[in-house]
């Protein structure tokens with residue numbers, strides 16, 4: 001049952017019973033999925049009274065796929081995300097220091113999901129380590145297909161590493177310590193411009209005040225410095241009449257209706273999001289910076305238990321929604337972690353599909369559940385007078401407050 005979502009010139013065409021592939025994920029993934037899917041189905045039922053419904057299609061990746069199918073990322077999983085256009089996934093384990101390349105990254109690259117979109121905002125009542133978490137309202141556009149994630153690494157002592165070190169010394173005069181491991185990262189104008197274009201469009205469409213390009217271009221001049229230059233190029237050449245830069249407004253006053261495009265060096269940015277969060281709005285940055293920034297910002301509004309995200313290609317319409325957090329393996333099977341990140345990723349998915357009523361009910365349910373102070377361990381340990389509940393009970397609370 002169910003029909004495919006399609007992309008046409010005018011946008012997505014979403015049937016009343018769309019097939020949506022999902023991966024439960026490794027570690028705590030299944031605990032979270034059980035709670036999340038009940039919330040999604042309840043929101044859709046309540047919003048549309050049976051007129052609309054999701055035809056969920058389970059596909060496999062990660063540890064379960066390896067156990068049951070002998071491969072970490074079966075071809076049919078990739079095919080399902082290609083064919084059905086929009087999907088959702090739980091976290092997948094990536095080994096540290098060796099083993100296979102990240103399956104999460106592979107999915108993003110194979111489907112060319114070039115924007116990793118991670119909105120960060122505060123929900124009243126959530127415990128936070130900062131004094132004014134309500135000032136944090138940012139939307140991170142993380143480039144999702146290049147940087148070190150599409151990079152090349154060679155280990156210390158390897159024969160190929162020695163040859164590369166010798167080549168660099170001979171051809172470029174680079175003195176590299178003999179026992180080094182080597183990493184190379186690509187950053188292109190193609191990857192940069194489509195990311196920054198999407199970020200500026202988002203800012204204009206959503207009434208946002210600024211887009212900040214975050215980079216370490218003082219040190220990495222031809223990758224991160226070039227990201228900054230290409231970003232400003234897009235702003236000026238494609239949005240010249242709708243954006244300004246600091247150069248255009250020496251008095252610092254941004255004209256009404258225009259978006260300010262500015263930039264910040266990553267280290268200063270990481271301290272300013274703590275000291276002056278209200279000055280930042282939409283953030284456009286490269287893959288690795290975006291990875292760091294999204295966890296850091298999540299911490300400011302209560303942690304990665306409540307940090308949703310999406311991987312999107314705005315040209316083909318392909319999208320996979322997923323939390324910012326990973327598998328949190330020490331809690332696997334304990335029905336304990338916070339399902340909010342995946343639930344809010346689902347809310348983003350419904351918005352993407354144009355099912356705004358279902359999305360609004362999820363938001364309402366979550367806000368109500370937090371206000372009732374029956375919350376998962378991560379919030380309960382920092383909230384005075386809160387009652388700690390399980391993942392599944394927190395899901396029930398969300399449904400009850402819709």
Ligand SMILES: NC(=O)C1=CN([C@@H]2O[C@H](COP(=O)(O)OP(=O)(O)OC[C@H]3O[C@@H](n4cnc5c(N)ncnc54)[C@H](OP(=O)(O)O)[C@@H]3O)[C@@H](O)[C@H]2O)C=CC1
Pocket residue numbers: 090091092093094095104303304305322323324325326327328329337338339341378
């Ligand atoms: N997109 C993806 O699929 C991602 C996958 N990963 C992978 O996940 C694995 C584990 O990574 P790790 O670095 O430990 O990061 P995780 O995000 O999995 O966990 C780190 C810590 O964050 C907190 N946390 C995570 N999820 C939740 C949640 N749902 N509710 C409440 N708290 C949560 C826990 O904190 P505390 O200990 O304080 O309770 C946990 O110990 C790795 O293999 C990594 O590669 C990582 C990120 C994204």
Ligand SMILES: O=C(O)CCC(=O)C(=O)O
Pocket residue numbers: 092093094102103104105291324326
């Ligand atoms: O792929 C992974 O294991 C980590 C990915 C990650 O940290 C992220 O996307 O934020």
Ligand SMILES: [Mg+2]
Pocket residue numbers: 291292295324
């Ligand atoms: Mg991360």
